[in-house]
Amino acid sequence: MEKIALGAHPYLYPLPTVIVGTRTEDKPNFITVSFVGIVQQHSPPMISVTLHNNHHTSKGIRDTKAFSINIPNTRLLAKTDYVGMTSGLTVDKSEVFEFFEGHITGCPIIRETPLNLECRLIKEIELGGESVLFIGEIVESYSARKYLKRGIPYVPKLRPILFSINTNSYYRVGRKLGKAWHEGLRIKEKVRKLS
């Protein structure tokens, strides 16, 4: 396959779509975020979000040292897009979603999204440009029974929204392809026999 260079772009497809919740200037605020990633799985579990320095949300995270990551489903597409095109600086987004409080007083967690992660800020890294990386320790996760299979969040029931950066489009998840740490076993066995 002949390859062509496309330039230095953050081409990673698809990205997740989450809603970050904070309390800024004593008011709940919600925004859409796709620059999100697991930093560490255990002891303690950590997640990061990269935000523009000037977002109202960035101020809220700095002030309260807390935020929630809320994973919307495809039914919440319009609301999810809306909170990504309006700033809490000029628009009151506190009533877009119903929310509750978990362990961290004041940190709004969205009731209607299938899955939520409640996070305590543990590190803030200035990235040199206009962005800042916030790393949070996940202190609790929340869901409802109908989104779980054997007690674990189940993708076909969660129906998360995927995001395509640069083409600015949303997608849904397709079919299951196989099992991790299983599909490669045949190759592993072949390599073992050859060595």
Ligand SMILES: Cc1cc2nc3c(=O)[nH]c(=O)nc-3n(C[C@H](O)[C@H](O)[C@H](O)COP(=O)(O)O)c2cc1C
């Ligand atoms: C699909 C989508 C993904 C986005 N991802 C990010 C992101 O990863 N980081 C970021 O800083 N802003 C992201 N935004 C933009 C913010 O959500 C948007 O600027 C928002 O209005 C900021 O609101 P605030 O000022 O109330 O914090 C995204 C917007 C959309 C629609």
